[in-house]
Amino acid sequence: MYEKPLPVVDPESAPYWSALKDKRLILKHCRDCGRHHFYPRALCPHCHSDALEWSDARGTGSIYSFTIARRPAGPAFKADAPYVVAVIDLDEGARMLTNIVIDDVEAVRIGQRVAVHFDAVTDDITLPKFKLA
Amino acid sequence: MGKPEAVIVGVADAPLKDGKVLTPMSVLQLQALAARDALADAGIPMREVDGLLTAGMWGVPGPGQLATVTLSEYLGIVPRFVDGTNIGGSAFEAHVAHAAMAIEAGRCEVALITYGSLQRSEASRNLAGRPSVLTMQYETPWGMPTPVGGYALAAMRHMHEFGTTSEHLAEIAVATRKWAALNPGATNRGPLSIGDVLKSPMISDPLHLLDACLVTDGGGAIVMTSAAHAKALGRKAVHVRGYGEAHTHWTIAAMPDLARLTAAEVAGRQAFAMAGIGHDAIDVVELYDSFTITVLLTLEALGFCKRGEGGAFVAGQRTAPGGPFPLNTNGGGLSYAHPGMYGIFLLIEAVRQLRGECGERQIKDAVTALVHGTGGTLSSGATCILSTR
Numbered sequence: 001m002y003e004k005p006l007p008v009v010d011p012e013s014a015p016y017w018s019a020l021k022d023k024r025l026i027l028k029h030c031r032d033c034g035r036h037h038f039y040p041r042a043l044c045p046h047c048h049s050d051a052l053e054w055s056d057a058r059g060t061g062s063i064y065s066f067t068i069a070r071r072p073a074g075p076a077f078k079a080d081a082p083y084v085v086a087v088i089d090l091d092e093g094a095r096m097l098t099n100i101v102i103d104d105v106e107a108v109r110i111g112q113r114v115a116v117h118f119d120a121v122t123d124d125i126t127l128p129k130f131k132l133a
Numbered sequence: 134m135g136k137p138e139a140v141i142v143g144v145a146d147a148p149l150k151d152g153k154v155l156t157p158m159s160v161l162q163l164q165a166l167a168a169r170d171a172l173a174d175a176g177i178p179m180r181e182v183d184g185l186l187t188a189g190m191w192g193v194p195g196p197g198q199l200a201t202v203t204l205s206e207y208l209g210i211v212p213r214f215v216d217g218t219n220i221g222g223s224a225f226e227a228h229v230a231h232a233a234m235a236i237e238a239g240r241c242e243v244a245l246i247t248y249g250s251l252q253r254s255e256a257s258r259n260l261a262g263r264p265s266v267l268t269m270q271y272e273t274p275w276g277m278p279t280p281v282g283g284y285a286l287a288a289m290r291h292m293h294e295f296g297t298t299s300e301h302l303a304e305i306a307v308a309t310r311k312w313a314a315l316n317p318g319a320t321n322r323g324p325l326s327i328g329d330v331l332k333s334p335m336i337s338d339p340l341h342l343l344d345a346c347l348v349t350d351g352g353g354a355i356v357m358t359s360a361a362h363a364k365a366l367g368r369k370a371v372h373v374r375g376y377g378e379a380h381t382h383w384t385i386a387a388m389p390d391l392a393r394l395t396a397a398e399v400a401g402r403q404a405f406a407m408a409g410i411g412h413d414a415i416d417v418v419e420l421y422d423s424f425t426i427t428v429l430l431t432l433e434a435l436g437f438c439k440r441g442e443g444g445a446f447v448a449g450q451r452t453a454p455g456g457p458f459p460l461n462t463n464g465g466g467l468s469y470a471h472p473g474m475y476g477i478f479l480l481i482e483a484v485r486q487l488r489g490e491c492g493e494r495q496i497k498d499a500v501t502a503l504v505h506g507t508g509g510t511l512s513s514g515a516t517c518i519l520s521t522r
Contacts, residue, residue, distance in 0.1 A: 004274065004276065005264070005265045005273045005274050006265065006274060007265050007270030007271070007273075007274055008264050008265055008266040008267075008270055009270070010266070010267070010270075013270060038271075038386070039268065039271040039384070064290070064391070065286040065287070065289045065290040065293070065391050066286065066289060067278075067282055067285035067286050067289060067337045067338050067339075067340075068335075068337070068338040069276060069277075069278045069282065069337055070334070070335050070336055070337065070338070071278055071281075071336045071337065072276065072278065073276040073277055073278045073279060073282070074276075076276075077276040080276065083276060085275055085276060085277050085278075085282055085286075087286055087385065087386050087391070095386045095387075096271070096386050097271065097272045097275055097277065097384070097385060097386045098275055099275050099276070110289065110290065110293045111293075121274075125274075127274055127275065129275075
């Protein structure tokens with residue numbers, strides 16, 4: 001049984017989580033300003049247009065910053081510590097929080113290239129995590 | 134008669150022992166007693182309070198959801214101006230600004246700002262276990278340690294961009310402890326060295342345990358009124374010369390730049406412009422110190438030093454007692470107390486410094502103070518510039 005916190009999927013986020021279940025990372029793309037954003041919104045946070053569409057992300061990016069959690073975020077994460085929480089700049093320009101899945105947590109550096117790793121934690125939820133590329 | 138000018142005329146904080154209130158009490162009781170003491174300090178009876186401002190994390194879900202409503206009922210007052218703005222620990226700096234606007238617009242005559250938390254007594258700090266709804270569905274499932282994780286991401290990025298070191302951050306913890314040693318009300322007053330900070334356990338790289346604030350109870354209150362009213366009462370008034378506020382994000386991935394405190398840049402710029410003074414006119418500075426990195430980012434954002442030079446600015450104990458830049462003179466959230474939302478205590482200390490009540494830690498001839506609160510995860514900022522003139 002998966003004991004860590006799960007996302008509470010809502011009508012707005014359902015397509016995002018549904019795509020992940022099929023091992024696809026999707027982002028909202030703005031047809032007006034051409035920029036991508038994450039997390040998915042009803043209005044583009046850059047230009048406030050509502051002309052948005054889902055688009056497939058390449059699933060690659062680089063580490064913008066990271067921390068090694070030596071103390072877990074609650075008991076459910078205890079067995080994982082130390083683990084890496086990172087903010088990734090996707091190549092499309094959107095930024096997301098994730099984990100770097102790696103045995104040697106000390107080897108992680110800002111700027112390293114990463115690629116998405118789909119972690120199906122339950123039947124319904126797949127979390128996008130990343131590994132060094 | 135001209136437009137009224139708002140001033141701070143009363144402050145109080147609840148005494149703590151080992152970070153806990155002296156006797157078991159409720160969070161409403163804690164705030165009522167602080168309000169009583171701040172009103173006594175002002176020389177104003179509770180029945181004259183017609184403005185109420187508060188923010189907290191108590192009674193949720195439940196009566197804390199309508200915090201000003203619950204609190205005014207408990208206090209037995211009917212405020213005609215209320216503000217429950219909750220932007221995290223900086224809420225109280227925003228409350229001072231909002232109360233000043235209300236008093237100057239004639240919407241209230243006596244404004245009471247309160248805060249209370251019993252997180253240490255109730256061992257209730259742990260924020261885990263809340264459902265990952267709305268924006269949190271994109272961060273909570275990955276096990277970000279809260280609140281330290283976001284600050285750690287910022288510190289890591291600042292180190293990467295500017296060469297800031299753990300020693301720089303430790304300078305802040307050590308200087309702040311030296312101020313706490315001069316404050317009989319501070320929780321942690323024992324000696325602390327840079328080596329002690331660096332040897333303390335790493336909790337979320339690059340932040341050590343002693344880069345983090347305390348976990349304590351805390352209750353405080355502030356009374357504001359018009360300068361004319363304060364004069365009639367014969368009380369020393371602290372003027373609110375400038376203020377500003379802003380916020381940028383709550384999910385950490387949405388922070389515009391992890392190595393730059395945008396909210397403080399916006400808030401500080403407004404406050405300095407309104408006060409019409411420069412940085413040289415500030416005698417004492419009280420900055421929210423949830424973590425050492427918070428202080429370093431805030432110093433840069435408010436323009437006390439250039440971006441990236443915060444490390445050099447705090448090196449050599451420049452912010453310690455006797456140094457050229459008196460900072461967090463009560464011992465801060467790092468060593469005095471940190472009850473979840475610390476911002477009201479920055480204001481209380483600044484008022485006491487400006488009134489010359491600080492004993493051993495008093496900054497000589499302090500006339501002007503800058504207070505800056507930070508809330509959320511480097512999310513919100515609110516600045517107040519206070520002065521006795």
